[in-house]
Amino acid sequence: MEISYPFWGGKRPNYCGHPGYELKCNGDAPELTMMDVSYRVLDINTSSQNVTVARADYWNDYCPDKYINTTLDAALFNYTSTFPNLTLYYDCPSGVRRYPNSFTCSDTNTNISVFYTATGSDAITVTCMDNVTVPIFQSAADDIENGLAGSINLAIAMSLLGEALAGGFGLELVAINNSLCEGCVGSGGQCGYNATSNEFACFCPDMLYPSTCPNNTNTGLCEACVASGGRCDYNWTSNEFTCNCSGIPYAVTCPNNTNTSLCKECVASGGQCGYNGTSNEFACNCSDIPYAITCPNNTNTSLCKACFCRGMLHPSTCPKDAAKVSMYTHLYAPRTSNTSTAAHRFNAPIWR
Known part of the structure; x- marks a missing residue:
């Protein structure tokens, strides 16, 4: 079974699907939860955006812990067609046990009589305490009706019940616009x-x-x-x-559309590719300032990196360390006068 949009869950992140269509893996089948009831997903038709589901609490078991009717979340699902209801009546008088379409559920050492019908025509005239309705396909309802009309035993009646519940029913996904997804996929x-x-x-x-x-x-x-x-x-x-x-x-490409040849030249000269918003042209951001194409001398900015020496500009390289320290110490020495030091602060560029 292929699982795609609008479903998500498991290894599919939540942004891969609609929030209301989360699937969780339970055993050998994905399940979705709606109105506090879990449903096994039997089939997904991606083209029609229809799914076939079956009640998980009635999968190979007809005695659930809670008796909950099948109710759809109208914001997410709708029936694909009109389905007959299979109705199970619980806690009925013991007299119903003589019918083939009845069975017993055990609850805390108490045997509860259960009776089921697919169309309502087989309903008995006794009062049962609870009932649950589950949609089934028309073909399954016909099989139950035809079987009960003849002489069948309990085993056949239970087999018909199991097949009807396992066959599930169809749902249409109503919270999505299938044309949007088709357009998206068509555009790549x-x-x-x-x-x-x-x-x-x-x-x-x-x-x-x-x-x-x-x-x-x-x-x-x-x-x-x-x-x-x-x-x-x-x-x-x-x-x-x-x-x-x-x-x-x-609109489409960067100016000059030169397959980044300018950028490659800039990087090779030691700069970083940028853009001049004033002239609307390429700019090469170097260690000192932006340049049109490449950094000066195209020498990997070795000269540029050497010319800034503790805030003083030199034509080529910085003085030797000893001379540099003695020569420029006064620029960084704190003032001892009462004059505010704020007026004498020296903001040197970063020495690269």
Whole structure:
């Protein structure tokens, strides 16, 4: 059984599905819980967004701890068609035991008589204390009706009951828009859920989008943006793709679209690739200031790193340590006069 959107649970994170469609693994089958009742998921039809489920508390057991009717969460599910109800009557008079469609449940050393019917036409005229209704397929109801109309024994009657309950019934998923998921998958994305906005989300290779991957081009725009040195982004105001180039958004690619050749030259010279928001052009951020393409001398900024010496600018390298200490000690020595030291503080650049 293939489990996909809108279901999640287990190894599928919650953002892979709708919050109301969590599945939990119980033994050999996934289960969903609705209105405090667990249901075994027998089949999932992803194209029609229908599922077949069966009551977990009636799986190979007809004597549950609690008697709870089948009630749907209308915000999440609806019946795929009109299903007849199988009704089980509990704590009935002992006289019903003469019928083949009756059995006994043991409860704290007490035998409780149970009677079941698929259509209501076989209902007895005695009063039972509890009853539970479970939808079943019409074919299962017909089998029970036809079997009870003939001469059957208890074993056959119980077999018909078990087959009807194990066959389950169909549900339609109503909390999702299947067309949104189809559009997302068609654009190269994967269907999911945005827990922040509580809405459908399309997970694309770069980020999540509200419906489809940008321009429905299987992330072709994103690939072009990355190739130009940018990062794929989304404009939530215009609902359009944008290429984030060092903080500046562009429609498709970063300026010059040079496959980051400028950036490679910048990094090779010891700088970091950036962007000049004033001139709308590439910038190479070096140790001192931004440059147009590469750091000065293209020498891995060795000269640049050496010229700043404890706040003093030198043309090439710093003086020897001994001379440097004696020469510039007065710049950092504390003032001893009563004059406020605030006026004499020296803010030296970081010595690189």
